[in-house]
Amino acid sequence: xxxxxxxxxxxxxxxxxxxxxxxxxxxxxxxxxxxxxxxxxxxxxxxxxxxxxxxxxxxxxxxxxxxxxxxxxxxxxxxxxxxxxxxxxxxxxxxxxxxxxxxxxxxxxxxxxxxxxxxxxxxxxxxxxxxxxxxxxxxxxxxxxxxxxxxxxxxxxxxxxxxxxxxxxxxxxxxxxxxxxxxxxxxxxxxxxxxxxxxxxxxxxxxxxxxxxxxxxxxxxxxxxxxxxxxxxxxxxxxxxxxxxxxxxxxxxxxxxxxxxxxxxxxxxxxxxxxxx
Amino acid sequence: xxxxxxxxxxxxxxxxxxxxxxxxxxxxxxxxxxxxxxxxxxxxxxxxxxxxxxxxxxxxxxxxxxxxxxxxxxxxxxxxxxxxxxxxxxxxxxxxxxxxxxxxxxxxxxxxxxxxxxxxxxxxxxxxxxxxxxxxxxxxxxxxxxxxxxxxxxxxxxxxxxxxxxxxxxxxxxxxxxxxxxxxxxxxxxxxxxxxxxxxxxxxxxxxxxxxxxxxxxxxxxxxxxxxxxxxxxxxxxxxxxxxxxxxxxxxxxxxxxxxxxxxxxxxxxxxxxxxxxxxxxxxxxxxxxxxxxxxxxxxxxxxxxxxxxx
Numbered sequence: 001x002x003x004x005x006x007x008x009x010x011x012x013x014x015x016x017x018x019x020x021x022x023x024x025x026x027x028x029x030x031x032x033x034x035x036x037x038x039x040x041x042x043x044x045x046x047x048x049x050x051x052x053x054x055x056x057x058x059x060x061x062x063x064x065x066x067x068x069x070x071x072x073x074x075x076x077x078x079x080x081x082x083x084x085x086x087x088x089x090x091x092x093x094x095x096x097x098x099x100x101x102x103x104x105x106x107x108x109x110x111x112x113x114x115x116x117x118x119x120x121x122x123x124x125x126x127x128x129x130x131x132x133x134x135x136x137x138x139x140x141x142x143x144x145x146x147x148x149x150x151x152x153x154x155x156x157x158x159x160x161x162x163x164x165x166x167x168x169x170x171x172x173x174x175x176x177x178x179x180x181x182x183x184x185x186x187x188x189x190x191x192x193x194x195x196x197x198x199x200x201x202x203x204x205x206x207x208x209x210x211x212x213x214x215x216x217x218x219x220x221x222x223x224x225x226x227x228x229x230x231x232x233x234x235x236x237x238x239x240x241x242x243x244x245x246x247x248x249x250x251x252x253x254x255x256x257x258x259x260x261x262x263x264x265x266x267x268x269x270x271x272x273x274x275x276x277x
Numbered sequence: 278x279x280x281x282x283x284x285x286x287x288x289x290x291x292x293x294x295x296x297x298x299x300x301x302x303x304x305x306x307x308x309x310x311x312x313x314x315x316x317x318x319x320x321x322x323x324x325x326x327x328x329x330x331x332x333x334x335x336x337x338x339x340x341x342x343x344x345x346x347x348x349x350x351x352x353x354x355x356x357x358x359x360x361x362x363x364x365x366x367x368x369x370x371x372x373x374x375x376x377x378x379x380x381x382x383x384x385x386x387x388x389x390x391x392x393x394x395x396x397x398x399x400x401x402x403x404x405x406x407x408x409x410x411x412x413x414x415x416x417x418x419x420x421x422x423x424x425x426x427x428x429x430x431x432x433x434x435x436x437x438x439x440x441x442x443x444x445x446x447x448x449x450x451x452x453x454x455x456x457x458x459x460x461x462x463x464x465x466x467x468x469x470x471x472x473x474x475x476x477x478x479x480x481x482x483x484x485x486x487x488x489x490x491x492x493x494x495x496x497x498x499x500x501x502x503x504x505x506x507x508x509x510x511x512x513x514x515x516x517x518x519x520x521x522x523x524x525x526x527x528x529x530x531x532x533x534x535x536x537x538x539x540x541x542x543x544x545x546x547x548x549x550x551x552x553x554x555x556x557x558x559x560x561x562x563x564x565x566x567x568x569x570x571x572x573x574x575x576x577x578x579x580x581x582x583x584x585x586x587x588x
Contacts (some may be wrong), residue, residue, distance in 0.1 A: 043519075067525070
């Protein structure tokens with residue numbers, strides 16, 4: 001039996017107060033936050049490979065895309081956290097830890113904002129694509145709670161990146177946005193998606209992607225400010241053009257917008273029914 | 278299965294790097310301790326009812342049935358796929374061995390009750406064995422399961438076979454601890470990979486004794502204790518590392534497969550289970566493994582066949 005096991009056994013046979021202390025130490029070293037699932041390096045590799053295969057086979061498995069991101073994050077997350085610490089806005093995000101979902105984002109208030117503001121643009125984009133801010137899988141496989149929050153923040157802000165770059169949600173534009181995120185944030189998962197995402201496209205779509213959107217994505221993403229440091233929730237009333245200039249983002253080539261998915265229509269109907277009452 | 282408290286590590290112990298105990302038994306123990314928080318607070322309350330285990334958790338007895346039902350509702354649609362993935366197809370060999378031991382139809386048609394029979398693996402094998410080996414088309418199997426989703430999967434599978442819409446197969450929802458079947462009715466009672474999920478094993482065994490005819494056979498195929506220490510280490514590693522991850526990847530459901538591997542560890546070892554079978558009134562072989570014994574190990578004890586006869 002290994003050393004810490006013998007110690008564990010001795011402690012468990014000792015008095016209950018010592019046992020509680022050992023249990024607290026064990027709990028805190030096993031589970032750092034709600035939903036935390038610690039993995040050793042073998043399990044991590046297994047999950048990385050398995051989630052990569054599954055995410056490619058069925059891209060609608062959002063939980064597999066999320067798992068791939070977490071298991072391959074590596075040193076990129078501490079780097080992002082340090083970028084956040086370098087800016088005042090980023091430090092504020094780390095301190096306050098805002099979350100983005102339909103209970104923290106007041107969709108009714110945002111749709112009441114004037115045309116041209118970021119908040120209004122965001123709600124318009126959500127309606128146009130037919131998505132809600134609720135679809136993000138929580139983080140499970142990052143051990144440090146602060147880095148877990150950085151990962152969660154990246155995942156929840158993905159829609160803001162869509163909105164600020166005016167990209168819809170179909171595969172071509174998702175891949176283009178992954179190139180943008182890779183140039184801007186450097187997460188390995190964005191590189192994996194960027195490398196393998198185009199396999200699911202037709203050759204015509206791939207030609208348009210690599211001819212028009214990828215050059216824009218790499219140039220714009222590389223030169224823009226690190227978007228993880230932006231406190232989007234404090235900028236609802238800011239003018240979109242001004243926000244883009246501040247962040248160093250310019251518009252991509254015109255995108256083709258498909259019919260919206262149904263979830264936002266349902267949410268919008270519920271919202272307008274609430275305002276009528 | 279989450280702990281009650283959420284601890285901010287940076288706040289309390291910022292020098293501590295988060296590393297799990299690397300030794301498997303320590304991880305199992307600490308995981309068990311973490312899960313036990315809810316259970317202990319309720320079992321220490323004198324007004325709470327009797328408790329039982331749900332994997333490594335401790336829960337009230339009346340909760341277990343619903344929780345097990347919930348687990349199997351979640352896994353039903355991918356049950357067969359997951360069995361193949363987790364056991365790399367070996368579960369088929371075990372079930373074939375089980376049927377080869379029982380030889381249904383050898384001494385004439387049998388009336389069989391397959392409990393926790395869900396997706397119909399054992400029922401189909403019984404009927405096929407009787408038909409192919411003994412040209413027996415009178416053997417009947419009644420599949421009983423507590424979970425309607427699992428039964429629906431079984432019914433769907435049987436629709437692809439020649440037994441659909443014949444008196445040879447029927448599917449009923451029911452509880453193994455309180456069978457709605459007449460006494461002294463069946464020749465063969467089978468339960469494969471189901472008894473460890475039941476709240477009270479002695480109740481299941483006594484019901485089995487009641488519904489079997491004198492001379493009838495009780496047969497149970499279940500995961501059991503691996504005695505060989507090398508195999509046991511490998512098996513533990515595989516169970517606790519690979520299986521929950523397979524559940525996450527293939528079925529988006531880690532919790533159900535975590536329950537699965539924990540419930541295997543909580544099941545009594547071979548000798549104890551043989552004793553429980555004898556306590557219910559059955560006659561078994563001697564208290565040893567193998568030919569003439571009360572049980573037969575498969576793959577070193579990973580799975581095990583226990584048999585008893587009602588005299």
